[in-house]
Amino acid sequence: MTTLGLIGYGAIARDIVSAFPPDAVDWLMLLREGASPELPANVSVVARIEQLIEAKPLAVVEAASQGAVATYIPALLEAGIPTVVASVGALADATLHARIAAAGRSGGARLILPAGALGGLDYLRAIAALPDARVRYTSRKPPTAWEAELASLGLSAERDAVTLFEGTPAEAASAYPKNLNAAFAVALAVGAEKVTVRVIADPKATGNSHEIEAESAAGTALFSMVNAPSPGNPKTSALTALSLVAALRDLLDMDLLDMGGRR
Known part of the structure; x- marks a missing residue:
């Protein structure tokens, strides 16, 4: 059995756990004191980061929040535990980003x-060195994904698309800490100073759409992805959990090779 750690237990975390055979992985989940969700038999709960570190999981996945990244990830990396981070928008905080990088160097652990x-x-990584590179990232989702935000602004997107936000990746990460991690993934790839972020509630949207428009001396590019929403959270793409699972599988394969192929 392989022991893996998990921070949080929302829709994404449940999808991650279900992606691995229950007889192959023991999950140790870090949850806040008092939380008592219904859990599969191969999932145990701890309430303190020290307990998670003492168990020496082969890797840990953060699937909770930007706050969890700030609170827990430096300690895990300093302890030498590789960590996969879902809430990449937390790295919009330059001080935290530097602290996490230093922790990874200190513990010799990878941040994925x-x-x-x-x-x-x-x-985007290929054109990042070009000084004229400019990128616009647009998140386009059905109005049902933004009901609370539309209501707070006194707006309706029943008939026409409404732009809820336009600004920098750091501003987007601050304004939408649970929903615009994709925007900061773009910023990390090409450089935040080159990126503009838009958030649109669109009644014609058939899924969670991500549009990336890039211009540079190397040419122009347009990437458009329409992802099915997660059944447990319409603001999150189902592909998010699949991406975390793929990253974790790659990491485990590398670590198992480092261990001489023992399984």
């Missing part, structure tokens, strides 16, 4: 930032 709901990040 998966693509999440996106594709095309390899192209």
